[in-house]
Amino acid sequence: MSVEPEPVTLTIDGKEVTVPTGTLVIRAAEQLGIEIPRFCDHPFLDPVGACRQCYVEIEGQRKLFTACTTEVAAGMVVHTQNTSELAHEGQVANLEFLLINHPLDCPICDRGGECPLQDQTMAFGPGESRYIEPKRVYRKPIPLSPLVLLDRERCVLCARCTRFCDQISGDRFIEMFARGAGQQVAIAAGEDFRSPFSGNTIQICPVGALTASTYRFVARPFDVHVADGICGHCSAGCNVRVDVRRGEVVRVLARDNAEVNDAWICDKGRFAFRAADGPGRVTTPLIRERGLEPASFDEVLGRVAEWSRGARVAFLTGGRLADEDAFALSKLARVAFGTNDLDHRRAFHGGLAEELEAASALRVTYRDVERAGAILVVGLDAEQEVPILHLRIRKAARRGARVFVVHSRETRLSDVAEHLLCRPGQEGAVLERLIEGGAAGSDEERVARALRTAEGAVVLAGSLLAEHPLATDVALRLSRRLGAGFALVPRRAGDRGALRAGVHPALLPGGRRLAVASERAEVEAVWGELRSSEPGRNGREILEACARREIDVLFLVGVDPLRDVPDAALARRALENVPVKVVQSLELGELEPYADAFLPAAALHEREGHLTTWEGRSQRTRPVRAPAGLSRPDWEIFAGLAEAVGAPLGFGSVEELREEMEALLAPREVSERPTAWVGAGVPQWLDEVTLFTYPLLVDEGRLSEGASELKAALEEPAFVEVHPEDAERLHLADGGWARVRTGAGEATLPVRVSSRVAQGSVFVPFNQPGLEANRLLSGRFTAAATLEAVPGGGEGARGGEGIAGPEAKT
Amino acid sequence: MAVLTPELRAEAERIKARYPAGRERSAIMPLLYLVQSVEGRVTQDGLREVASLLGITTAEVEAVAGFYTMIRLRPTGRYVVSVCTNLACALRGARGVLEAARRTAGVPTDGELSEDGLFTVHEEECLAACDAAPVVAVNFANYDRMTEATVSELIEALRRGEEPPPARGPFPGDFRLVSRLLAGVPESVGAGAPEATATAEEPLR
């Protein structure tokens, strides 16, 4: 770790402050509580000194200095506008200049009421302006994308947005054009601001030049009810602020948290907020009589208890549960029903790596990634799965870290990282070679040496690694060999919380193994004697058991197997054969014909709770309104069900639950055990072409329902990406169509020939409009596939139920 | 459709090779001139091609191109007549010279293309020849101590196809040729470029 810069003492406005060298004067002033007006300065962007608003007077210097670019020096005496007439005049003059061409749009500008220019002009600016000439006029607003609207008249040319795109997201779609008198922010003609981080430019714009189309004229800051929450879309755990007007969510903004998301959130977190208020939401319990009729909670819970008392019960959950719900479910299943058939996963890593993540917390944090000397990303497309981690990796690269990605598809880290493309399922083999140091002169050898020599390396493993059993353990062994940090990065917000709470067939809370008596005893000390110590069935085995009628009651908590499970046929067979299906979620959706009972769950921003990030950091989310209708937080429903079955969970409030949870989930060490690495061989069905899939950031997921602007901006229709050599061999033309046939099904998709995908493998996005890819899969996220060109394009032959071509965008 | 012919593309790679690895974007100025030499101005396609050559986004290229007056993003004639109207020249009557030049060339507003597509007259910042004010540059070659009469005569001569010698150095040739030279590419490579394209495609302003 670099040595801490030694402190420097200086006085600002007569008050002394001691800060490390290299600190900027503006930051030092903030520590003293002195607010210096500024527009272009942003704590997470490099200083640029573009707006000239933060003038301060420094004794001994001829002219005014900009506080945001001047680093502190020992014994420096600074006078801000509070104590220096010259600085005050400088600031007043500068504001007068900025307001010369600024339109009098305040009443119709969305930024009105929360606009730094408005506030700072009222606080530090001139009362009136001497400028009487006509103001410069532009055509406005210009849609940079369906999400972001640009108004160049309001822009004060602070370049925060262009610097964000340059330094943070790397998607440099907007720039300062016509530098000079007519300078303005603009985008290249015909292009779209197609970046998953475009929303951040709206939030950091100090005026109303960049506004969101979702929030256009919707509310005013004084009329909005605000709550601090945690984003529930992915495991990044971004700190957000949810704005509600009259009970309806109107906006989501990022909150500053230098430990997690700095000041950024991705566009999905920012613009996909309408799912809970959507038409599909069901807020009353339902019970199956002739059809699904509304009923009271007690009646439905009573009937469900009747069905499940003494029956063979299984629980499947999605990745959306808060930590408290997962813990309550884990206790409900094991204590109330005495079953271990519960699982939250759809990618089954297994092995020591998973147990390590379940047992411990904060072994690798965002800071470690930021300060890493080298980062190895394996089987993880960070930009599409955990976008804020992607930004942190870019930040590390900007500080000089060497970044390597082992994946079957080139990710958006391509400009800062070196990609080792390998066929899906081969990741384990590549890691194995990295452990041995790589063949002489090969890329792997160079990567291995870089990882070994780097200081504070980090290995980030993603869900694609689960394609080959125990591949994650090879990544763990590699990280041990390199002395690097290891982190298994799940995709969904509730995944890590569910894993640590024990929603897992073989793991109890805190990653304690069910099969090991001593670890089981630690849990039994709190929960009482557990009826079965046999590890239960994992997610896929539960569905198979349902299909074979070995399960009587199947609980589906926040998961829709028909779309989430990578085997649509199995999911359908399971739902048709299990006698009783209880759905507990925000909505019924496609489970309407199957559900025998429905229990309405409260949305994430309607209830207290905690969500655990991929690092293991548990963060609190606060409710912004009461649960809609009769819906309740999931843990309350589980507690009610436990009572109905006659084995109450023993906690009446979320505080009691958390007490019990904290006791069991304290980080603990995991006893080593050898993991049999099943041969570094090639998976058996490596015939012609390997199809692999993973969900993209903006897809048809249920939590993105209603986010029409977001989907118009970033969602792509289903496609199949083929390597140029394969395309040639299979006579596929870029832009043409191909019929993709796997063991489970077939579909006709538009072809994209690109070298972004590894040779011998084809990529199909998991859940884009036009194709639910789980129709093509049979249990895993990879499959052997054959491709053949389809003449005459999309309107010709259609596989399955008709694949919408790019023109028929849903 | 590609703006650069295959030979010019190879030339572009040679230009890029002059700069250290990872710093290819510094080759943006010569490449812009190269693209300008093909179409008589830098079109959106030209910007996109330079961007793909350098592996940066089109917006970054247009941000650079938008600053320089010698990189013409709008339709441009074969002769760019730049009349310096800075302090020294202005005092010596540059405003009159500009009006005369514009009238004779038939250019409606500053920086626009003349009706016959031959001339673009625009107000230029300092041409660094204050001793010879007022100065007029044709395709970046200076003509000293111009008056309203001499500038009209100069434009008429150019319209007749003559090549009046500038104050210093040879007659530069038409705008495309000058761009080619500014790109550091010998004239012979990929010669025979088509006439000035007066497409009125209005970029985003």
Added chain:
Amino acid sequence: MPVERLPGRHDGRATSDVEEEVRRGVLLTTLDRAVSWARKQSMWPVTFGLACCAIEMMATGAGDYDLSRWGMELFRASPRQADLMIVAGRVSQKMAPVLRTVYDQMPEPKWVISMGVCASAGGMFTNYAIVQGVDTIVPVDVYVPGCPPKPEMLMYGILRLHEKVRTRGRVR
């Protein structure tokens, strides 16, 4: 939440009254109309001035605007002798039970005018201390806006009440 409605308020005519009225048919309406006409002639308001609206009510009762033109100048102190309660002014939570008691002591038929925005919906006092609308305590027949309502506005409210009594009055 700028505009809200509070649960549990009603405007003096429960739905049951309407059915009963329809069920009894046309025969008695002439008697109803006659009695109602008589009832509206001289409603004696109970003195229930609470705050600033009461001063305006006094002005309405005084010489210039003269409620006695409708026989209403007598502000009876005891509710027994009053048939109209003009709630004039903001009703604090402590005052609410008193208001209800006075209302209960008034003999049938009785009517309520909520004078001023504070009585009608809490006005600008959206806080814990003021009842957000008298209709959560007693059935209100006519709401009179204004802060305070001009005497003419109160009189217009009274006229609206007379019209209501005359057209919808019934013998009970």
Added chain:
Amino acid sequence: MSARREDRGTVSGGFGATLKGLATVFRQVFRADVTEEYPRRIQPPPPRSHIGRHRLNRHEDGLEKCIGCELCAFACPADAIWVVGADNDPEHPVSPGERYAKDYQINYLRCIMCGMCVEACPTRALTLTSAYEMSFLTREDAILTKDQLLEPPAPLGTAPGTEEG
């Protein structure tokens, strides 16, 4: 003054005082009547009086002046105004510029007629009139929507209930 006070105690003094009182009352008969016969003869309120209902004004070309900026809702001490803005359709705009009020409601059982909204309005869209003839039978009627507020208020004395007097 003090001399007269003693003789009031005597019978004749007391009788004199009563007579004087009656005289004052009797003089009252001949003085002009001050009562304002409200429903029959309505005193026209002073020209710039603003004790009545609001009104949303229009420009000469018929476009609504209100641009839905919600400054009035911000300024209102009683939170009586509810505004929802929306995007003007360029072909047939409702108001000049980008923004108009899709929904505009004033709750007259909250409004204290203080006029701060009129002060806050940047486009002079909202002004108070002197049409004070308002009273409501239910709370819902008390919430006037945009179309009602756009209509010029009826002249005094024509509201229902005033004919009968």
